[in-house]
Amino acid sequence: MNLIDCHSHSHNSPDADKNASALAMIEKAESLGLSAYAITDHCEVSQWYSIEHYGFEPNGYDDYNYDRMFESSMQENTKAKEIIGDRFNFICGIELGQATHDFELAEKIVSDKRLDFVIGSTHKLPNYDDFAFIDYSKYDIPDLMEKYFDETYKLCKWGKFDVLGHLTYTLRYIEGDNGIKVNMDPYEEIIRESFKLLVENGKGIEINTSGLRQKYGKTFPDFKWVKIFKELGGEIISIGSDSHCPEDVGKGIKEGAEIAMEAGFDHLCYFKERKPHFIKIQ
Numbered sequence: 001m002n003l004i005d006c007h008s009h010s011h012n013s014p015d016a017d018k019n020a021s022a023l024a025m026i027e028k029a030e031s032l033g034l035s036a037y038a039i040t041d042h043c044e045v046s047q048w049y050s051i052e053h054y055g056f057e058p059n060g061y062d063d064y065n066y067d068r069m070f071e072s073s074m075q076e077n078t079k080a081k082e083i084i085g086d087r088f089n090f091i092c093g094i095e096l097g098q099a100t101h102d103f104e105l106a107e108k109i110v111s112d113k114r115l116d117f118v119i120g121s122t123h124k125l126p127n128y129d130d131f132a133f134i135d136y137s138k139y140d141i142p143d144l145m146e147k148y149f150d151e152t153y154k155l156c157k158w159g160k161f162d163v164l165g166h167l168t169y170t171l172r173y174i175e176g177d178n179g180i181k182v183n184m185d186p187y188e189e190i191i192r193e194s195f196k197l198l199v200e201n202g203k204g205i206e207i208n209t210s211g212l213r214q215k216y217g218k219t220f221p222d223f224k225w226v227k228i229f230k231e232l233g234g235e236i237i238s239i240g241s242d243s244h245c246p247e248d249v250g251k252g253i254k255e256g257a258e259i260a261m262e263a264g265f266d267h268l269c270y271f272k273e274r275k276p277h278f279i280k281i282q
Helices: 022-031 066-087 103-110 141-158 171-177 185-200 209-213 223-231 253-262
Strands: 036-044 090-097 117-121 204-208 237-240 267-272 275-280
Touching: 022 036, 022 066, 036 066, 036 117, 036 267, 066 090, 090 103, 090 267, 117 267, 141 171, 141 185, 171 209, 185 204, 185 223, 204 209, 204 223, 204 253, 209 253, 223 237, 223 253, 237 253
Parallel strands: 036 090, 090 117, 204 237, 237 267
Antiparallel strands: 267 275
8 A cells, every 4th residue: 555644744833743853754754664755834824924013912822933934844844855865755845824814925935946735724713713722612613613614615716735634623623622513514515615626726635634543533524525525526635644743654644545545536646846646545
């Protein structure tokens, strides 16, 4: 089985293990025999500048100055590519968060020629905390979910990324951490419309396996949505562990590939120089 892990974070992401250097992460991926491996450090458009630029006090957990973190990641990953050479298929990427908050800035970021790969993600809504830090007892869950999928649709309509990151990210916290069951039926239509935009623009989705090692216990998204994406004509499917330390690199990837195959995919996709490359799963 040919396996890829195209979503991971080095120590240039503020929530990653401080010992997770690019080379340490790559060495772990190489030891697993992965066919392709990407470091996709966080790049939050909504927090690109300093806190002073935004004119309010941080809440105690938000990080700013992603401009500096992005540059550190690009420099370290580019140097790692030079060291690794042709020995291993290493990909320099980013996880672009909240492109919908500032499309002009987002387009500037993704135009960087050092990038092989861009994941488009939504971690927070405008004027809301990151979904990881919301007190869900104080919010209308269906309203939050509707807003999240509206934002996802806007992101897909913009489409200047390569794959959509961890659709159903919100369920990690709402269902997984807080035990609040969410009926997904009301959001199927807008998810389908988002998928149609991705298909029309030659974009893909990822199977993010981090939920398998968390309380949630499933991938983001799970099999149902992967199959719908395939039925709507989706061809690009990526898999990522969302690891933040070397120990988690590659975790759940085999299970993610099995979901892809069950949904009808026989190839996985990774990107080099922002162009898709397909490899047979088996």
